[in-house]
Amino acid sequence: MSSADEPDIKLELSRDAMRATLHIPAGASLALEGDALCIAVLHDRGVSLSASVEACISELVELHRKNPDEVHEMVVAEGREPIPGHPERLELSQLNDNDVQESDDGAVSYYECSALPTVAAGDELGKLIPATDGEDGVNVLGETIPARRGKSLGLHTDESIEIRPDGFIIARRPGILEHVGSTLRVTNTLTIATDIDFNTGNIRFDGDVTIHKVVKDCFIIEATGSIHVHGAVQAATIKAGVDANLEGGVAGRDKAVIEVGRDLCTRYIEKAQVTVARNLEVLHEIVCADILVQGKFIADRCSIVGANVHVCGRCQVDTIGGERASQTHVTVGRLKGVNELQATGADLLPKIIAKRQTFESEYSEMKESVNSLTPAQAERMTELEFTLATLDGLTSKIKNGLGQLTGLLDEFTEIDLTVQSMVHAGVFITIGPWDAHITMDMKGPLRFTVDETGAPIVIDLISETSTPLENFARIEQQGAALDSTANAAG
Template sequence: MILKKNEHFILESELELVYITVFMKGFSILNFNSILLEFPQLMLEHVKDLKQALMEAIGERISVGRLKPILELDIAEDKMSARVKLNCSEYYLKENYSAIVGTILENLHKENISEGILMDVLQNELTIKDFTDIAMGKEPVHGKDAIVTYFERSERKPTVKEDGKADYYDMNFLDEVKRGDWLGERIPPSSGEMGRLITGALALPRKGKDKKLLYDQKTIAAIEEDGKIVLRALIDGVVEVMDGKITVGAHLSIAGDVGIETGNIDFDGSVTVKGTVADHFSVTATKDISILSELGVSNVEEINSKEGDVFIKGGIFGKGLSRVSAARNIFVKHANECHLQAGENIHIGSYSLGSFLKAKNIFTDEKKGKLIGGVVEAQGKVRAAVIGNRMERKTIITVKGFNRNLIKEELNETLLLYKLKIKQLESIKDKLEVYGKFLGELNEVDHLQYDQTKKQQERLVADITQLDRKRKSIMDMLDSKGEGEITIRQVAYPETRLQIKSMEKKLNDTTKGTFYAENNHLYFD
């Protein structure tokens, strides 16, 4: 079939192949673009041969390409859509529109496409050159993942507040709950909605991933309410997180003072004293201790948290004998002639006067906090607004310092182990998900393996919690400048003696700034 004939050449097709015979020179390869526009079906495959034929015009019939089908049907691999491309001219489409639509429908039928055919598009919107969507399936609506929410514990971030009469040191320390109080909930995953392929087959949705509520079954109940699983306290107590699980910890609340009526307190759990602690009495607890009297405590024998934090809202008048210790942190408004020792950090809102303080890091309020007299020992950093006083009271600040490279190595090892445990936990979760689908069909051996896998999950969660706590502690240490830091935000007075690692500095003049150790040198910023 002759496609094009002029004084220069004959362009013809045979069995879908296209040939050209050139008789006369003078027809440029660039002019051939007009031929391509006239015949959209034409696909050139041998451009170099065509160019040579037009230049030499030796009258030899050569192959230059092939004819594309007028209609190209493209079906998506997922059978969710189909589109068509027309390789013809606008004139051809206009003159043969009904026949083309009929051919398209025949092709769809051959491919078993019966759903989502866009008849409006077929009848009115077909175009040449570009692909046009002509069938669209219904996408499945994938299920939503389970949503787990827990009671949000208060952040232990003390602040010095003013009420117009006096400053006071305050923060949300213990979160008390009563039996039946809400502690969390789980909205189960949804199954989603079926879709449909253009072939008529169902498109299955992906079910949402389930999530497990992690809670202590001895102190918290999981109850189905309005399609949700709700966690409610089984006992009165304080909200805690133990080994990655939310729990209600034992809590002793004393409405008044600790004294003759109560005797010394030794409690397995957390203790709140809403009054004060009388002279020569003590409070010991395995968990957190909170003493809320704005008058503070005076000349107590001992306040000791074996595993948690201590918060004394009104401060301590120790008379040189009182001892306060905590496995983690101590928060106190002021410390007057007492002994404070914390496994992590000591936070002082107002001042420390003539006291012995020992912790990883020691902080006072950056605007008003003072360290006057006594001995202050830290591992990483000490930060205070004022050190010493105008009377030049002797104050000793010692920072033992650390090896930053070794600490960084420890952090990297901790992070690697943390990631490994997370990966192991994900694997355990996948196993439990599979078990969960067949719980009713498990034999005795399978049930035993299922229980062992759950225990393994609990151990991993506990390990991850401990590693995360260690990570935060190391990061806090690395927040120090150099390899040990003492920061004076307002002023340090003469007779203040500073030591970082083995390097000492006695202040003879008022000073403000940061001292830090690096490469066995003491620097000042």
């Protein structure tokens, strides 16, 4: 554009083309069409023109006209910077406010102040805020400057998490919320590396629980899954829906309560109340504990001293009793409650049958003179008819029930106690329906069971000789009337 007879109007473009600055030198003689001249310069360099650009040029030219001896320059065009997009972000809700729970009288249980961020199925865990694209910019040449797009978090979730279209994050199952790196999930395994004490509070968890240290006095762990405690269990409560592995043993000080939905394995049990729905395994000893095992108790190296152990299935231990003067009672092959119910039924049946016979005689007498009955006798005969039918129904139900109880006992009990080393004098052993008070030390390996007649016997597992249990113990049959009454009942 510049030529010898035209003023040297200069246009300076910034390196990023975001700014165009127009220079009018001193003494430049602009013709009347000075605005047009400047516009032409901008046009030649490709600068986009707009009303605001033209207004700036007019202002600059006007300044020059007023004061032509000075250099004039002005930024006449500016680009628009791009606005970058926001990255995707995760806003997690505050979980578990650990509200202090007050009882009706205002007392606070600090045992219940759990510090665990547990969630329930359906809980809203937070929100995933989506990334934004931002806004593109433009330079003075009209070229688009693309905005930086917001990045995705690349969040990984599994089936435990639902991300709704509106971004809300919902727990699909109960458990612990785990957010590690870009992974978010609800896990049903709770691992606690510390003791269970006031720092953790009681643990109630829908899943499996692993405790790396000790469960302190008076604390409670309840899990619908399995519980694994590496340290000792003190006078605490453990309730496992499935299995429990109490590696450090149980030192219960007469206050520990252990309830296991399936199998329990532990090193030792001392002064605790234990209920195991299936099998029990104890590595060393049971001391002064009250134990009910619905399945088997197999522990070849375990000694039982001063405890009350009831095993429905087979039982295999090292030693029963000790030199200490503490009462030890081992029951094998009885189903708690069922044997008692069977005895009650068997006791009731002959009484009902005897009563029926009385009514039957009275009814038979009336039947012989049915055509000459007084109105009162006719009513009595109707009554007897119904009473006999009712008693027949009752007898049938009891017999059926007794059969089912026998089936239960056959299925869930096993009259089989094996002792590897020693049964000390003074211990009580209940083997099926037989109570035995052992009167002398008995050296193992021995097997306590019943013979084909149902009598209790002891088998020496080395010589394989069988001896009546009464040779070693004072024995007594529980529900001795059971067999005879059952026979009488037919």
